[in-house]
Amino acid sequence: xxxxxxxxxxDICQRGTxxxxxxxxxxxxxxMFWYRQQxxxxxxxxxTANQGSEATYESGFVIDKFxxxxxxxxxxxxxxxxxxxxxxxxxLCSVGTGQLNGYTFGSGTRLTVV
Amino acid sequence: AQTxxxxxxxxxxxxxxxxxxxxxxxxxxxxxxxxxYKQPPSRQMILVIRQEAYKQxxxxxxxxxxxxxKAAKSFSLKISDSQLGDAAxxxxxxxxxxxxxxxxxxxxxxxxx
Numbered sequence: 001x002x003x004x005x006x007x008x009x010x011d012i013c014q015r016g017t018x019x020x021x022x023x024x025x026x027x028x029x030x031x032m033f034w035y036r037q038q039x040x041x042x043x044x045x046x047x048t049a050n051q052g053s054e055a056t057y058e059s060g061f062v063i064d065k066f067x068x069x070x071x072x073x074x075x076x077x078x079x080x081x082x083x084x085x086x087x088x089x090x091x092l093c094s095v096g097t098g099q100l101n102g103y104t105f106g107s108g109t110r111l112t113v114v
Numbered sequence: 115a116q117t118x119x120x121x122x123x124x125x126x127x128x129x130x131x132x133x134x135x136x137x138x139x140x141x142x143x144x145x146x147x148x149x150x151y152k153q154p155p156s157r158q159m160i161l162v163i164r165q166e167a168y169k170q171x172x173x174x175x176x177x178x179x180x181x182x183x184k185a186a187k188s189f190s191l192k193i194s195d196s197q198l199g200d201a202a203x204x205x206x207x208x209x210x211x212x213x214x215x216x217x218x219x220x221x222x223x224x225x226x227x
């Protein structure tokens with residue numbers, strides 16, 4: 001299955017600033033997914049990122065707040081913009097590697113906004 | 115819309131004993147995939163086991179097995195001979211086609227030495 005390198009692993013940011021999270025995959029994948037996991041909660045899908053097209057956002061998430069780039073089939077970034085303490089969460093990227101193999105996840109970025 | 119329900123927020127098990135985590139789901143699809151993921155404190159999501167809906171035989175992976183009841187839309191995870199390293203959050207997840215995973219709320223499993 002694919003291996004994902006996600007950076008940074010954690011960060012503490014000031015409110016009002018932005019943080020960009022990167023995911024690098026060791027193989028070409030069509031779709032990448034970005035999730036948010038608030039403290040003690042399950043994973044909530046933010047958006048699906050396809051190479052060469054705009055990301056598809058889920059209800060409650062907007063491009064101005066969470067812009068996503070997908071410049072090629074192995075890389076994607078998620079930016080958390082104009083951060084507030086409510087954005088403190090774990091952010092994870094994921095790729096599908098074929099239904100028999102399930103989905104592979106990055107190691108997550110723990111974001112704390114102060 | 116597809117939903118996944120885990121009705122047990124927390125469970126505990128004695129080391130070497132067996133524990134079963136419950137999961138139910140709602141879908142109108144006939145072909146889909148079900149997964150159990152483990153998330154230890156390191157927050158890495160680890161695939162534990164998967165089940166194809168078209169297969170009647172329950173999946174097994176070493177100490178982990180599932181009880182898949184398609185008509186009842188139930189997909190429980192049994193952990194045998196529990197070990198301290200099994201302590202984690204466990205998420206049940208559903209997927210059909212190349213769509214994103216839909217997760218349950220999770221069950222926190224504690225293993226008592």
